[in-house]
Amino acid sequence: MPPRTTRRDVLRLFAAGGMLAVSGLLPLTALGAGRLGPRRRFSFDRLREQARALAGRPYAPPAIANADLLHGIDFDTIQTIRFRPEHTLWADAPGSLGVQLFHPHRFAQKPVRVYLVDDGTAREVPFSTDLFTYGTPGLARKLAHHGGFAGFRVMDPAPADTDWLAFQGASYFRSSGPQGQYGLSARGIAVNTALPQPEEFPDFTAFYLEQPDDERITVYALLDGPSLSGVYRFDCRRADPVVTEVHAELFIRRDVERLGVAPLTSMFWYAENNRQRAVDWRPEIHDSDGLAVWTGAGERLWRVLEAPPMVKTSSFVDVNPRGFGLSQRDRNFEHYQDDGAFYDRRPTVWVEPLGAWGEGAVQLVEIPTDDEIHDNIVAYWTPREPVRAGSAWTFDYRLYWGNDEPVMPAVARVRHTWKGRHGIPGLAASQAAALPAGIKFVIDFAGGPLADLEQRYDLEPVVSTSRGRIDNAYVLKVVGTDRWRAAFDLYVDDAGADDPVELRCYVRLDDRTLTETWLYQYIAAPTC
Incomplete structure (x- = not known):
C-alpha cells in the first residue's frame, strides 16, 4: 500500500x-x-x-x-x-x-x-x-x-x-x-x-x-x-x-x-x-x-x-x-x-x-x-x-x-491572457535579436464600465512589476468586439532569474478604476 x-x-x-x-x-x-x-x-x-x-x-x-x-x-x-x-x-x-x-x-x-x-x-x-x-x-x-x-x-x-x-x-x-x-x-x-x-x-x-x-x-x-x-x-x-x-x-x-x-x-x-x-x-x-x-x-x-x-x-x-x-x-x-x-x-x-x-x-x-x-x-x-x-x-x-462567480464586480473582468515575443509584431528577426531580452503580455478585459464605451485613446494601463521594467504599455478597444486590450513589454535581466516576477495591471480613466486587477507570476527561468 x-x-x-x-x-x-x-x-x-x-x-x-x-x-x-x-x-x-x-x-x-x-x-x-x-x-x-x-x-x-x-x-x-x-x-x-x-x-x-x-x-x-x-x-x-x-x-x-x-x-x-x-x-x-x-x-x-x-x-x-x-x-x-x-x-x-x-x-x-x-x-x-x-x-x-x-x-x-x-x-x-x-x-x-x-x-x-x-x-x-x-x-x-x-x-x-x-x-x-x-x-x-x-x-x-x-x-x-x-x-x-x-x-x-x-x-x-x-x-x-x-x-x-x-x-x-x-x-x-x-x-x-x-x-x-x-x-x-x-x-x-x-x-x-x-x-x-x-x-x-x-x-x-x-x-x-x-x-x-x-x-x-x-x-x-x-x-x-x-x-x-x-x-x-x-x-x-x-x-x-x-x-x-x-x-x-x-x-x-x-x-x-x-x-x-x-x-x-x-x-x-x-x-x-x-x-x-x-x-x-x-x-x-x-x-x-x-x-x-x-x-x-x-x-x-x-x-x-x-x-x-x-x-x-x-x-x-x-x-x-x-x-x-x-x-x-x-x-x-x-x-x-x-x-x-x-x-x-x-x-x-x-x-x-x-x-x-x-x-x-x-x-x-x-x-x-x-x-x-x-x-x-x-x-x-x-x-x-x-x-x-x-x-x-x-x-x-x-x-x-x-458557471461563474455569483456576484459580478462593478468593473470589467479579465477574459484572456497571452504572452509571447516582445516588441512590434512583424519585426524582422535581425531587428528583434538586437532588442534586450523581454516578453509581451496581452490582457483582454470586458464588461462593467467598458461594455458600452466607444474607442478612445486616453485609457491608461497601470502596470507594476516586482523587478525589471515595463515598456510600450497601451490600452485599445479590439475592433469589432466589446473587449478592451491592455498590452505591455516586460524586460528583466538574469539577476534573480529563479525568482518569480510579480506583475499587476488594471485600467483606469483619469482617477476612475475601470477593471479588476490582473495578477501574474512570471517565471523568467526556463520551464520544464
Whole structure:
C-alpha cells in the first residue's frame, strides 16, 4: 500500500467515483428498515462533544480491514463494482432525492460510517456486500466484514441515474454544478499544505444524513486527523448554482503551522497564457483558469493560474475577505476541443465567508504537473492568528458551484491572457535579436464600465512589476468586439532569474478604476 494518501491519489479517487453510475434504471425502493442499526440519540451538540473529546486524546488512525485486498481494487476494478439501485436510500419517499453509497477501494480504504437521522435519533447503515454487484468472482465473500463505506452521493431526481453531489475520500466533496459536469473539489480542511513536512489529510469518519427533499439535503460529519478533530453541518441545495452552506467547528489537538480554511483543489496544466507547454493536441486543459478574490476593502483581483517548474505559494493578505474562488471563466468549447472531459462545462466554485474572518490571507498553491490527471492547484484562507493545541475555531461560509462567480464586480473582468515575443509584431528577426531580452503580455478585459464605451485613446494601463521594467504599455478597444486590450513589454535581466516576477495591471480613466486587477507570476527561468 502507498505510505499515505497523496493529492494525486485523491484526484484518481474522484475520477473513479464519478464512474460508479448504474447501468440502467431499475425499480427503486428504500433500503429496508430492518437492515439499519439500532436507534441512538443524535444532535449536533452531541456530535460536537464527541469531536471535542477526540481532540483531547492522542490520534488513533482507523483500523482498515482487508487493506491488502482493498489495495487491489484499482481504477479498472472499481468500474465493475456497482451499487444496487434498488437499495437507494429514500428512493421510495415522494419528492425525495435518493442517496447511494460508495464501495471502499484503493484510493478510499478507511471505513466511513453512514447514519440516517430522524426525529432526534440516528440509525447506522451497516456495510454489506449485498448492497453492491461485483464483477470479480469471490470478491464479495472476502470483503464481507469490512467496517464501512467510502462515502456517498446524492442522485438527481428520477428517472435520471446521475448524481449532483458526492462526499468521498479524506474530507473531499464536490458538486457537478448546473451543467452536470464534475471538476474541482472542496475539502473540509487543509492542514500544512505546501510545507516541508508532509501534508495531513484529516478524514470524515462518519456522516449523518437527514432525509432530503426534492432540492436539498442536510449532512452532518465528524472529522478526525493527527492535528485536529471537527464537526460539520452541510446544507446542500440543488439549484443554479448549487449552494453548500457550511458550518465548521474545529478542535486543535496539536499546533498547526498552516491551517487552510474552505480549501478548493483543482487542476491546471496549460491554457492560452502558457501554451508552449501544450504537448497534447487539445488547445487547453484545465478545470480552473484563475483565482478570483474580492478583498475586504472591495478590490477585485484576478490571478491567472500557472503550472510552475517548482511548488509556488502566493499569499494575498486581507482582513475579512468578501469572497474568493477558483473560476473557469473560459466557456468556449472551441478553446478546449474535448468532447469527453468537457472542460468548458467544469464548475466555478466561490467561497463566501459568513461573518468576520479577521486577519489572514487567501493562499494559492501551484504545483508542477505534466498531465491532466494530477490535482495541482489549491486555494484556501489561512488565519494570521497562530493555531495552537487546545484552541477551538468556528467558520461559517457558503460555497457556490456554478458557471461563474455569483456576484459580478462593478468593473470589467479579465477574459484572456497571452504572452509571447516582445516588441512590434512583424519585426524582422535581425531587428528583434538586437532588442534586450523581454516578453509581451496581452490582457483582454470586458464588461462593467467598458461594455458600452466607444474607442478612445486616453485609457491608461497601470502596470507594476516586482523587478525589471515595463515598456510600450497601451490600452485599445479590439475592433469589432466589446473587449478592451491592455498590452505591455516586460524586460528583466538574469539577476534573480529563479525568482518569480510579480506583475499587476488594471485600467483606469483619469482617477476612475475601470477593471479588476490582473495578477501574474512570471517565471523568467526556463520551464520544464
